[in-house]
Amino acid sequence: MNSYLLAGLLVLFGATDACAKSPGSRIWATGGVTTIEGAAGGGLVPWALLSGYASDEEWSGTVNLSQTRVDDYSLSVEAASLNWRNRIEVSAARQTLDLDTLGFVLKDQFGLAQDELRQDVFGLKIRLFGDVLYHPWGQWSAGVQYKRQQDFTVPEAIEARDDSGVDLLFSASKVFFASVLDRNLLVNGTVRGTRANQGGLLGFGGDRKNHYQWMAEASAGLFINREWLVGAEYRQKPDNLSFAGENDWWDVFVAWVPDRRLSLTAAWVNLGDIASLTDQQGVYLALQGNF
């Protein structure tokens, strides 16, 4: 499935690239990058911006590959999205979490042969009103993410309740021109209604808590110039499982957007404790193509 998705993306990218379609008219870097769940945003926090560069008479698409390597885990994500007229964004992402250290623990202590956890995420985001650059109140969006955990044996063993769930999202984003040091400042706030454990990779709901909770997420980035964006993100998370505590996530990132067609993002991420392994920190790298 992984390689099929990737091949599909590459064919799609290649085909559209061959047509030399312009990626859209919105100003450089206002498509953000792609979150690990496929929606446009930073790396961890979705923004009210819609993906790619489509303006109100255009459509655009993105393909994105990312790798996160923290102390005891690694997460690879393949994602793609389409944006219709800067009004509707649809996205899909396949996440694969390599359990590395935890794989051995599971095998030795529980006899479980599981070395990875996979999840598919399908997202829909609608721009409700406004514009991130031009409207005094910025841009406001609402979204849903349907998540399907593919390897439920381990999450079930640690008392997760469901193997699928839906996140509800409301986001606001605004660029303040000539702000700090006359640089443009991008600010985002998101609230997310969710039952997901570690974003859903450890299932949904749990023995400790099983209901929807509203979580706050925020990020800010400063455009050094129109090609370089540096910033930080914070993502609050629920703590539903008594098996192991779950922490909020944060990262600091730098994104390079040399052109509308391409962006590269690097980040230092702190994912806290994950399934009893503490203080997971490491590096996130992402490559994105736009058409």
Place this chain on the structure above:
Amino acid sequence: MLAHATHLRLFWALVLTVLTTGCQLSPAQPDQSLYQQLGQRAGIANIVEDLLYLIVDDERINQAFKGTDVKQFHRNLTDQLCELSGGPCTYTGRDMRKLHADMAITDTQFNALTENLILAMEQNQVPTGAQNRLLKALIPLYPDIRHL
């Protein structure tokens, strides 16, 4: 120990002061300096000229400028940017809202114009901070041009 704590508090108070005033200073600078950074009226006239060349080559918006009196447009936009940047000019063209009333400008076209203005400023070596300040001064015109 107490002295140490006081020192520390003083230090943080200083840091905070520097940070907050640092943030406040830059936008509070007189707009005169933006006009200077754009190269005064002559510099602005060059930017607008390069902008016009970019518009002519841009399929997204060149149709909308068909039939425009280029000389008059150049003078009016130069005066307008000069005035907005704190220079000694007065925009004498028509009211922006009335001017764009029947043009049905789309976001795509507005973005294209913004992009071309940024490129024209880059061609004239306008520093990033000054580019951002001019854009900030222009953003309030968005609802008039889009007729919202």
